[in-house]
Amino acid sequence: MTAVSSTAGGGAGPQNVFMDQFNLEARTQRVWDINHAIWFTLMGVGGGVFLAGRILNLTEGLGYVLGIPTVDVVSFLAIAVGGAILVADLGRPLQAWRAFVNVRTSWISWGAWSDLIFLVMAGLLVLPALSLGGSEPFSGLGWDPHGGDGGGLALEIIAGVAAVVVMTYAGAVLARPRAIPYWNSPAVPLQFLLSSAAMSVAVVMLIEVIAGEPVTAGQMVLLGLLTAALTVAVVVHLLARTDAPGKKESLDRLLRGQYRSMFVWGVFASGTVAPAVLAFAGAVVGVSGARDALAVICCVLLVPGGFWLRLLTLRVGIFPPVHIPSVSGPRMAAP
């Protein structure tokens, strides 16, 4: 074979999306884009902030909204807004409830359930603390909103497990099918999980700074480790199966094509490497104010970086050609 070229609807310039089907070319997926990137990001931050607040023991003392810790309010808002964007993006939003049906195989169904379970359980957990007009109408509920007794702890654990699924499932949705080689890798959900965790820790530290509390060296070390792990996950994903049809085109677009600047500077440099360096620097710096400033900078870099990571992952989702001429696949056994 010396050359292969399309004769129908291909070529340079804007392509007719509908004519893609008539071309023997790699096809870029166009069905999921910025709305999904926003949704993925908000879900990651929402689930992560709930967990990070508890792991760092920062749910209390960073301010309250209607009696509920600010950290939890941020978490609920992120997941509620992310879920609303998801529903609005459906082709048939009024049928959204059907997303809960296929839990046997669909990661989206798992995600829908985990979102719901998280909102219900975490909402119930903090409900006794809700303060409206000076009164606490739900204070009679029989559990500690801080997870200090059996009931509260059970709600907290269930909500925490759901939060982990919320942080992870978007990556799993992309990674499970083999159709798009760039997505079909455990590195994708791993990146999403690590990115969510890093963004969440940074957001909690931002809330901490706003509340006038000092960021600790231990928190900066944790952030540094998460962003360093994220950097490794991104690099490993870039280096794996580089010649696979479809993935090669994705990497071309990411590293040499139209998304090069956005990926190299927006995701890799300022979204992973720089925050890792700054976080470790913040851990060793002796001045509390300087550490707080570095934490804020990390947050400002990490959240957009996490968004760009998700958006570019979606945009370089490329299907290889359905058939590669002159390359025979395995022959099916004759009946």
Add this chain to the structure above:
Amino acid sequence: MTRWGMVIDAARCVGCQACTVACKTENQSPLDAWYAPVIEWEEGEFPDATLNYLPVLCNHCEDAPCVTACPSGALTRRDDGIVMANEDVCIGSRACMTACPYGALHFFEDRGTVAVEGAPAEAVPSVPERYAHQRHVRGAVSKCTYCAHKIDFGLENGLEVGVHPLATPACVVTCPAECRIFGDLDDPDSNVSQYLAGHGGGEVLRPDAKTLPSTQYVGLP
């Protein structure tokens, strides 16, 4: 057990796109949805250039990733192997479209549920469901069904599937080069099985996807 399948002899395809149009006519698919396109591409350079054709459609995979990914259960695989899309149940998440290696699922843009163009059911009062397949739901995903309505009609009326025109997918019926053959892959005496046996077995598209397609090929370029 019956497993409906199609064999496409790509070497016989002349690229007339009659199958593409026959499918469009039979299923009244949404404006931008082509369930059975014919891919064409040039190969080589003058004077040794050739024009190749590759008819494609839903592969009705045994391990269908679209069915796995669908959160609402709108996509199902029947016992006879045909993968169906229930547009009334579809929520328009489009997860199936990102999961399918073949680009065989089609999103009907715009919002709201409407019955669209197609022969009105009352036109054939004795078989009111005859044209149900031509009703499409905006905001939902639709796909090739191997003309399951024709297969079911044939089975109900004692017609031989894959042979009688009323019991055979429209693309198969219309192909002037007879490059499409439809029948039961699990029956060793069926037309598809015999054709595959005569050609040493079939090949599939995107074998890396490991979806076990019921649409198989011989004579691939």
